[in-house]
Structures are given as C-alpha cells and as structure tokens.
Amino acid sequence: MSEHIVSPKIYLAIFLTLMAGTAITVWAAYQNFGAFNIVIALGIATFKATLVVLYFMHARYSPKRTQLVIICSVFWLVIMLALTLTDYQTREQSVSRFAPPAINRAA
Amino acid sequence: MALICDARTAFGAGSNTLDLTLGGFNTVVLIMSSLTMAMAVWSAEVGKKQLVSIFLIATLVLGTVFLGVKVIEYKQKFDHHLIPGSGFDIRYHAEHPTATDNPGKIAEEREELEKAFAKDPDLNAHAQLYFSLYFGMTGLHALHMIVGAGLLVWLIKGSFAGRYTPQYNTPVEIVGLYWHFVDIVWIYLFPLLYLIDRHH
Numbered sequence: 001m002s003e004h005i006v007s008p009k010i011y012l013a014i015f016l017t018l019m020a021g022t023a024i025t026v027w028a029a030y031q032n033f034g035a036f037n038i039v040i041a042l043g044i045a046t047f048k049a050t051l052v053v054l055y056f057m058h059a060r061y062s063p064k065r066t067q068l069v070i071i072c073s074v075f076w077l078v079i080m081l082a083l084t085l086t087d088y089q090t091r092e093q094s095v096s097r098f099a100p101p102a103i104n105r106a107a
Numbered sequence: 108m109a110l111i112c113d114a115r116t117a118f119g120a121g122s123n124t125l126d127l128t129l130g131g132f133n134t135v136v137l138i139m140s141s142l143t144m145a146m147a148v149w150s151a152e153v154g155k156k157q158l159v160s161i162f163l164i165a166t167l168v169l170g171t172v173f174l175g176v177k178v179i180e181y182k183q184k185f186d187h188h189l190i191p192g193s194g195f196d197i198r199y200h201a202e203h204p205t206a207t208d209n210p211g212k213i214a215e216e217r218e219e220l221e222k223a224f225a226k227d228p229d230l231n232a233h234a235q236l237y238f239s240l241y242f243g244m245t246g247l248h249a250l251h252m253i254v255g256a257g258l259l260v261w262l263i264k265g266s267f268a269g270r271y272t273p274q275y276n277t278p279v280e281i282v283g284l285y286w287h288f289v290d291i292v293w294i295y296l297f298p299l300l301y302l303i304d305r306h307h
Contacts, residue, residue, distance in 0.1 A: 005152045006145070015142040022134050022297075026127070029302035037306070041298035049291045056145045056287045 004061035014055045021048045114222035117233030119304025120197055121241065123219070124189060126180060130301040133176045134293065140169035141290040147262075148283045151276035159279065160266040166286065167259040170252055177249055184238070191235040191242070198224075219307060241300055248296060251289045258282045 147162035188199035
C-alpha cells in the first residue's frame with residue numbers, strides 16, 4: 001500500500017470541488033451549447049473522475065508502475081468506447097428509413 | 108420546421124422524465140459517501156480505531172440512502188408507464204396527471220412531447236431504447252452498490268473488533284478503491300442519463 005497518508009484537508013477540498021463540478025454540469029445542461037452540450041458534460045465528468053482517481057484512490061501518490069497500469073487501462077477503455085462509436089458514425093442522421101414498424105404508436 | 112428542430116430527441120424526451128432533484132440529491136449523497144470512505148481509510152492509517160467504525164457506518168448509511176432514492180425513482184417510472192414493454196407510453200404521465208402535479212408543468216410537458224412526436228413519430232419505440240439503457244445501467248450500478256454495502260458490513264464488523272490499524276488496513280483501502288470506482292461510474296451516468304436535452 002502507499003506509504004503516503006493523504007490528509008483530511010485534501011479530501012475535503014476534493015469533495016468540495018466535486019460538488020462544484022456537479023452544480024456546474026447541471027447548470028451547463030440548461031444552456032443551449034448545441035452539439036457541445038455532451039462534450040461539456042463528459043468533460044466535467046472526466047475532470048471529476050480524474051480527481052477521484054488521483055486523490056480518493058491515491059493514484060497521485062502511487063508507484064509509477066501502478067500509474068502506468070491505470071493509464072493503460074483507461075487507454076484500453078477508450079479503444080472499446082471508440083469501437084462502439086464506429087457504428088454511430090456510419091449511420092444516417094435519421095434512422096427512420098430503416099426503423100422497424102412503429103411499436104404501440106396508437107397507445 | 109423551426110418547431111421540429113427545437114424538439115427534444117427520443118433520448119432527450121426520456122431523460123426529461125427523470126427527476127433531476129432526486130438524481131442530483133443522489134449524486135451529492137454518493138460523492139459524500141466517497142468522502143466518508145476516504146476518511147475511513149485515513150482513520151485506519153493514523154490509528155484512530157473508533158473513527159474507522161464511524162466513517163464506515165456513515166458510508167453504509169449514505170449508500171443505503173442512495174439505494175432508497177433509487178427505489179422511489181423506479182417506482183415513479185412504473186407508475187408513469189415508462190418500463191419498456193407493451194404498456195410503455197411516454198405520454199402517459201402528461202395525460203394522466205395526479206392531483207399533486209403542477210398543472211402548468213404538465214401542460215408544458217404535453218407541448219414538448221407533441222413537438223417531439225411531430226419530429227419523430229416512432230418516439231415511443233425510440234424512448235424505450237433510452238429506458239432500456241436507463242434501467243440496465245442504473246440497475247447494474249445499483250447491484251454494485253449492494254455488493255459494496257455487503258463489503259461495508261463486513262468491514263464494520265472488523266472495525267468493531269479493532270482489526271484495522273496503521274500496520275494492517277489493506278481491506279479498508281481496497282474496499283475503498285471499489286467504492287470510489289462505483290462513484291466514478293455514477294459521475295458518468297448522471298450527466299449521460301439525467302441531463303440530455305434539458306435546455307428545451
């Protein structure tokens with residue numbers, strides 16, 4: 001385990017930053033940034049997740065090997081997510097042309 | 108055309124049925140539980156045995172609050188016919204408001220749904236995709252929370268026995284890593300599920 005003991009002060013500062021991030025992401029969702037709404041939302045989420053990994057999970061104070069494993073894992077995750085996007089990118093803007101018969105349209 | 112461009116997507120219509128107050132509250136609760144978990148690790152590292160128990164119990168309580176709120180949200184979805192299947196109808200709640208609903212909000216909802224249906228006649232089919240993902244992802248997340256709660260009960264028992272010390276605290280540290288990972292998943296799920304097309 002890491003020898004470094006993270007102080008409660010740092011934990012509290014990270015917690016408050018995460019709270020602020022949550023407030024900002026809700027605020028941003030109510031603004032119309034067009035296609036950038038999702039980019040901003042995921043950007044804030046990634047910032048928050050990074051803080052959790054670095055401080056709550058002590059990655060910042062971990063050995064270089066541990067950090068390398070984390071970076072490789074995230075890289076692998078990005079590959080997997082990017083592969084799911086290949087389907088999305090090759091679709092028409094509207095899928096209605098290929099859509100199956102409407103389900104309970106009359107309901 | 109302007110009317111249709113301005114309409115919510117099917118996923119946006121589904122997302123707007125979620126209760127942002129409950130979802131936001133749960134986000135705060137879960138991040139707070141990560142803080143108490145981190146504090147439990149710190150307490151063990153500096154040898155404050157009583158604090159380990161207190162922070163672990165706080166984490167368990169907050170985790171249980173999260174799951175309780177999730178139950179309320181799921182119940183709401185059942186009541187509003189938002190479970191994918193033959194009974195699904197995203198308009199159900201707007202057309203069958205209860206006495207406690209704000210009439211102005213219901214009228215607004217009905218108008219937004221009308222616009223969304225004008226843009227996408229198969230809105231109900233596409234919104235069911237959204238709700239399948241919603242229940243799949245939040246359900247899997249909740250399952251991880253339940254596993255985490257079980258691990259916390261085990262840790263709390265150990266902490267009562269005074270097992271976790273500056274020399275030996277690996278179980279607290281590792282369950283902490285797991286708990287933070289579940290928190291990270293929620294950090295992504297919250298904007299992805301609750302915050303689509305909210306500006307309409």
